[in-house]
Amino acid sequence: MTHVPMVTPERVVLNNVSKSFGPTAALRGVTLTGRAGSIHAVTGENGAGKSTLMKLLAGVHAPDDGEIRLRGQPVRLSTPAHARRAGVSTVFQELTVLPNLTVAENLNLGREPGRLGALDRGASRRRAEAVLGRTGVALDPDRLCGDLSVGEQQLLEIAKGLAADADVFIFDEPTAPLNRTEVDQLEALLVHLKAEGKLVFYISHRLEEIFRFCDTVTVLKDGRLVGTEPIGALTPDRLVTLMVGRELEALFPARPEEAPGEVRLDVRELVATAGAPPVSIALRRGEIVGIAGLEGQGQRALVRALAGAERPVGGAVRVNGDDGTARTMDTRHGTVGAVRQGVALIPEDRKAEGLCLDLPIQDNIWLGPLRGLALWRRARRDAGVIRQLRERLQLRSRPVDAVGSLSGGNQQKVMFGRWLAAGVRVLLVEQPTRGVDVGAKAEIYTLLRQFTAEGGVVLAVSGDLPELIGLCDRILVLRGGAVVADVPGAEATEEGLLALALRDPSGVSA
Amino acid sequence: MTLARTGLTRYTVGLPLLLAVLLALSAADFRQPQNLVNFGGQVAALLIASLGQMCVTLVAGIDLSVGSVMSLASCLLVSQADPVLAVAMALAMGTLVGAVNGLGVAVAGVHPLVMTLSTATFLQGLCHAVLPIPGGQVPPSLVAAATGQVAGVPLPFVWCAVAIAALGALTTRTRFGLHLFAAGSHPRSAHLNGVRVRAVTVSAYVLCGVMAATAGVFLAARVATGDPNLGASFPLESVAAVALGGVQLTGGIGSVAGVVAGTLSLGLLTNGLNVFGVSPFLRGVLTGALLLAAVSVQRRRHVGL
Numbered sequence: 009m010t011h012v013p014m015v016t017p018e019r020v021v022l023n024n025v026s027k028s029f030g031p032t033a034a035l036r037g038v039t040l041t042g043r044a045g046s047i048h049a050v051t052g053e054n055g056a057g058k059s060t061l062m063k064l065l066a067g068v069h070a071p072d073d074g075e076i077r078l079r080g081q082p083v084r085l086s087t088p089a090h091a092r093r094a095g096v097s098t099v100f101q102e103l104t105v106l107p108n109l110t111v112a113e114n115l116n117l118g119r120e121p122g123r124l125g126a127l128d129r130g131a132s133r134r135r136a137e138a139v140l141g142r143t144g145v146a147l148d149p150d151r152l153c154g155d156l157s158v159g160e161q162q163l164l165e166i167a168k169g170l171a172a173d174a175d176v177f178i179f180d181e182p183t184a185p186l187n188r189t190e191v192d193q194l195e196a197l198l199v200h201l202k203a204e205g206k207l208v209f210y211i212s213h214r215l216e217e218i219f220r221f222c223d224t225v226t227v228l229k230d231g232r233l234v235g236t237e238p239i240g241a242l243t244p245d246r247l248v249t250l251m252v253g254r255e256l257e258a259l260f261p262a263r264p265e266e267a268p269g270e271v272r273l274d275v276r277e278l279v280a281t282a283g284a285p286p287v288s289i290a291l292r293r294g295e296i297v298g299i300a301g302l303e304g305q306g307q308r309a310l311v312r313a314l315a316g317a318e319r320p321v322g323g324a325v326r327v328n329g330d331d332g333t334a335r336t337m338d339t340r341h342g343t344v345g346a347v348r349q350g351v352a353l354i355p356e357d358r359k360a361e362g363l364c365l366d367l368p369i370q371d372n373i374w375l376g377p378l379r380g381l382a383l384w385r386r387a388r389r390d391a392g393v394i395r396q397l398r399e400r401l402q403l404r405s406r407p408v409d410a411v412g413s414l415s416g417g418n419q420q421k422v423m424f425g426r427w428l429a430a431g432v433r434v435l436l437v438e439q440p441t442r443g444v445d446v447g448a449k450a451e452i453y454t455l456l457r458q459f460t461a462e463g464g465v466v467l468a469v470s471g472d473l474p475e476l477i478g479l480c481d482r483i484l485v486l487r488g489g490a491v492v493a494d495v496p497g498a499e500a501t502e503e504g505l506l507a508l509a510l511r512d513p514s515g516v517s518a
Numbered sequence: 519m520t521l522a523r524t525g526l527t528r529y530t531v532g533l534p535l536l537l538a539v540l541l542a543l544s545a546a547d548f549r550q551p552q553n554l555v556n557f558g559g560q561v562a563a564l565l566i567a568s569l570g571q572m573c574v575t576l577v578a579g580i581d582l583s584v585g586s587v588m589s590l591a592s593c594l595l596v597s598q599a600d601p602v603l604a605v606a607m608a609l610a611m612g613t614l615v616g617a618v619n620g621l622g623v624a625v626a627g628v629h630p631l632v633m634t635l636s637t638a639t640f641l642q643g644l645c646h647a648v649l650p651i652p653g654g655q656v657p658p659s660l661v662a663a664a665t666g667q668v669a670g671v672p673l674p675f676v677w678c679a680v681a682i683a684a685l686g687a688l689t690t691r692t693r694f695g696l697h698l699f700a701a702g703s704h705p706r707s708a709h710l711n712g713v714r715v716r717a718v719t720v721s722a723y724v725l726c727g728v729m730a731a732t733a734g735v736f737l738a739a740r741v742a743t744g745d746p747n748l749g750a751s752f753p754l755e756s757v758a759a760v761a762l763g764g765v766q767l768t769g770g771i772g773s774v775a776g777v778v779a780g781t782l783s784l785g786l787l788t789n790g791l792n793v794f795g796v797s798p799f800l801r802g803v804l805t806g807a808l809l810l811a812a813v814s815v816q817r818r819r820h821v822g823l
Contacts, residue, residue, distance in 0.1 A: 068710070089712035104707035106700050108523045108770045117700060118712025120693050127691055152522050168711075 016044040018080070019207040020065065020176055025074030027060055034060040037074070038233045040226055042176070047198055047208045049218045049239075052228035052251055053415075053445035058211050059101060061228065062178045065209070066098040067091030078176070089118055097172035101180040101211075105161045107154030111147050112136035115168050139171040144193055162186060163193075170197060177201060178209045183217060187303075195221055213251070213445060215244045227251055252447050259450050260478035261457040263497065268481065269293030271328060272465045273314075273351065273434050278323030280309035284489035286323060291434065296456060296466040298480035298497070300473060301509050306489030307469045308356075311436045314467070315353035316346035327351060327434065330463065347376075352427040354420070356438035356469075362423050365412030369403065370394045372411050372422050376430030397425045400458075402451055417441075417448025424455055435459065437468045441475060453479055473502045485509055523699060524773035525764030529815050531775075533762070534782035541790045548793050555672045559665070561785035562674040563588075563737040564755055565778065568763075569685045570729025571756040572777045573722040576689075577702040578769025579623060579630040581723065584730035584756055586641035587615050588749025591734030593645050596654025596744030604657060608731045615641065616727025620720030638753065645746035654744040664739035677736060681729070686774040698722060703770030758805070759784050762812050783812070 020042040027035040035057045042048050050058045063069045064076065067085035076083055078094055085091040088098070105114050112133050113120075121131035136149040145167045147160060156164065166182055179198075183191050198221050201208050210222055218225060218239070225242060227234040227250040234250050242250075272293050277286040284306055291297055299307050313320035316337070325337040327349045337349050346352065355361040363372055374389050394407050401421040405414055411422055420441070427435060440456065441449045456466050456479065470476050476483050477500045485493040485508040493508045541548040567584050574581045591608035598604035615637055622633040666673050689695040700708040701715045709715045730749075737748055757767075763780025765772030787808060791801045 087712075087714075088710050089714065092712055098710075100710055102707075104704075104710045106703045106707055106711075106770075108699055108703045109696070113696060114711075117696075117708070120696065122693060125692050125694060127693055127696060154522070 016046065016205070018042070019044045019078070020209075021075075021077040022061065022064065023075040023077065025061070025064055025071040025076065027057075027064065027069055027072050034231050035064075035071075036231045038228065038231070040233070040236065042207045042209060043224075044175070044207055045202055045205045046224055047202050047210055047222045049222035049225040050209055050211045050228070051213050051218060051225060051247070052234070053213070053447050056228040056251075056445075057231040058228050059180055060231075062098070062180060062209055062211055065091065065096055065176070066100075066178055067094075067096070092118070092172055092174065095174045096176045096178065097169045097174035098178040099165050099169035099180060099182050101182075103158070103161050103165055105153045105156070105164055107152070109153055110149065111140075111151050111153060111156075111164060112149035114153050114164060115139055115149075115171055117168075119172075135171075139167055143167045143170050143197055159186060159190065163190065166194060166197070170201070174206075176207045176209070178211070180211045181213075183212070183214065191217070215247060218247070219244065248446060251445075259446075259453065261454050263481055264294060264457075264461065266294070268295040269463070272463075273467075274326040274328070274334075275314065276324045276326070278310070278313060278325060279321040280306060280313040280318070280489070282321050284309065284321075287489070287491055289484065289491065291465045291467060293463050293465060294460050295482070296460055296468060296480045296497075298476035298483040299467065299469045299486055300476055300483050300505050301486035303471065305486045305509070307486050308438070309489070310486070311353065311438060311467065311469055314346070315351060315436050316341065316343045317353060317355075330433070347427075347430060347432065350431065350433040352376075352430065352432040352435060354423045354427070354435060354437045354440070356442060358419055358423050359412075363411045363419060366410055368408045369398075369405060369411055369414075369422055370407035373397060373425045373429050376426035376428075376432075393429055397429060400428070401425050401455065415445065415448070416443035417445055417452065420444055420448070420452055421455070424452070424459075428459070433463065434465045434467070437466060439470055439472075440468050440479075441470075441472070449475075473505055476500070476505070477502065487511070523771055524776060525766055525771040526773055526776050526779075527764060527815070529812060530762070530764040530779050533812060534779050534786055537783060537786040537790065541786060541793065545790065545793045548790065553789070553793070555674075557785060557789050558672055558674045558678070559740055560789065561781055562678050563733045563740070564752065564759060564785065565678050565781045566681050566736060567730050567733040567749075567752050568756040568759040568777050568781050569681055569774065570726035570733075571760050572685070572763075572765055572772055572774070573689075573698065573729075574630070574726045575702075575757075575760050575765050575767055576698045576769060576772050577719050577722045578705075578767075579719070579722065580634065580757060580767065581619060581726045581730075582631065582634040582753040583615060583619060583638040583641060584726065584733070585749035585752040586638045586645065587612050587727055587730040588734030588737060588752055589645045589746050590641050590648070591731045592656075592738030592744045592748045593649040593746055595656050595660070595735060595738045597648065599657065601657035601659045605660070605735055608735050609728060612727040612729075612731025612734075613724055614727070615730075616724035617720065619727065620723030623723065624716040624719035642746075649744050649746050652743060652745040652747075656739050656742050656744070660735070660739040661742045664736050674736075674740075681732075682774060682778060689774055694718065694721065699770050701769075755784065758809050762809060783808075 018041050022040045024037050024039050025035060026037055038061060052058050064071050067088045067090050070086060083094055085094060115136045116132045120127055121135060122128035133149050140147055145163045147164060169177060198208055212218055223239055225239055226236040269292055271290045273291040275287060275289045277288055279286050287310060301307055312318040314325060326334050327337055328334045335349060338345055359365060370389060373394060398407060403418060403421055405418060411419055441452055444452060460466055477497060480497040482497055483495045483500050484491050485505060487509060547553055571581055571584060590611060594607045594611060595604045619634050619637055622628045623630050663673060668676060697713045697718045700713050701718045705715045734749060738744060759780040760777055762783050763776030765776055787805060
């Protein structure tokens, strides 16, 4: 594609802006110019400062230094409401849909129609219908948002952003919970905005989407500007290099040469939830096994049953120890029982289900070894173990730093470190690299491979097929709760896995 | 208005109806018109205070200073001969206390329990300094306004109707009302959507302070004298009434109708036990048990978080 020189006016200029949170500098002297009629990608690894940069424009944070100009005029955007009045509409990464409000109320929140503080429900509903119609989001305006699925909430969030009478739009990683058709829908909307002469900032680290929608790319790294380039001047490889700041070696570690060892985890006729078909699988020492499938095909229930997080209906799980002992896991003892047997879960939502965000790294890690320790025993922390783990995990933060202040990748490493410290031999990982940037992804894959090389077993559920294909020794495909295929990782293809996941659902008992 | 946000369940509405029917059937004294008028007078102050408490509860707060505000209002009332000035002073005091509570919670970040307990203690001390023992005269015109009748309708009912209508309109028909629900369910999301969460929170506490002062004026006028301990039982009773009415103490869910139902339940129970001559000590036991049972069956099912 040939690159046409930009002639449209400058709509947004962030001039030499800096922002620190306490001692951490999130942005250091970044300058960015966004032009009318452009879809402008802002990208970089997690923690690069892209969200912070956009939050300056969205009125969430005020810059410590530097200047923001909108349509040539210097502005101070002190609150989100203020930014919206100035014509900047933001779809935040976190869902801000309120569960106790209806679709229409959420769409109009903060700018409800009506005079003198009175609400005009009719006008609110009509406005909502108009917006939903225009954006092609099929939702009943009177539905309570607590009843919406995450995908529907995200669509509502996008509709809300588009509904605003704005000429600058910010989308902060809007596609994470969306499926393919929904992404296509979003693309159409963005292209429409561009044609209307709006400026769209699109924050993402999904290369595919950046190259599909965007015309300009700004790359940040460690809070500094790496560069702004027209998309035509870049290739995906070049962009990754800019993001990571070094040539990325192979993302996935090589699969081991030798065949896997004896069975470590033996799952027989496990029925995770009532009505689900029984599942029998055997995981061998040294294996990374992936679970693929469409959303909601029983992946979560299976993994949670194995982890002791949810009690299965029937079946048996046997865990074979390093010394050849075989023990049946008693699923009644929950996660504590599972960890005692050396089986642990790294949950998808690590912030809510895994980590204590306010506690330091060392305490989060030490929760692992503490499991199963009697209540009255002294819980002495072993600084040596923490130090070793920190090196192994390549955690650059100090052990006393709160986990909540870490990037997604480092949080995931802390989760991993907790179970390493606990001596776990079977790791059940949901979405191993969700919310993790490119550089840290490779590190996590290496850590998982290292873990299995030492005799561990990993069972990984992921919606990211290239990840499963690159990482796993074999991939199980789940459909309707049953394992319908077992594909060696070296032979798997995205198309093949998708076909297996989709194939004729009528064969599965309804 | 969607049902789920109101917090109303069949238990919330059914409980006062059930109690009323049971009492009407079993106690002839209860059916006496005079008892009904008394009943109206008894619950009016609690209803007004609880409606204020509801506003604070909707933004996930709690106000334990309502009782002290009521007591102080009664002390101020007997200190003035001019009824208009007396009421104005009481309402100004309620506004001020609400503003202090609200700023403490929303701006300084003090936990609502600690903040309002502090102001409650402070004000209680002030009450005793102003009026060490019950006494004084409430201006007669105010006594008439709290106990008289208009066209055969006892005035307490009129005040209740006014309070219900005002708060009902405020919570369901105004932007501020919607923002109470928004700020209470998820302050950060509400803020990102342009709701001025701090201002809404402070306003909720101010509203609660004003309602408490009004309840204090009403109650003092009913007993026609000042009492530094007038409102002592109200902080917990108003929270109980709000909880019985299906308002979620974690914020974002509740309704005026629910608070009316909760107040009636509490009032009917007290009135009924009086009619039957049950010991006041046992009354507390029953009220506590009822509260726990009622709140257990109406925990939020619908709306997440």
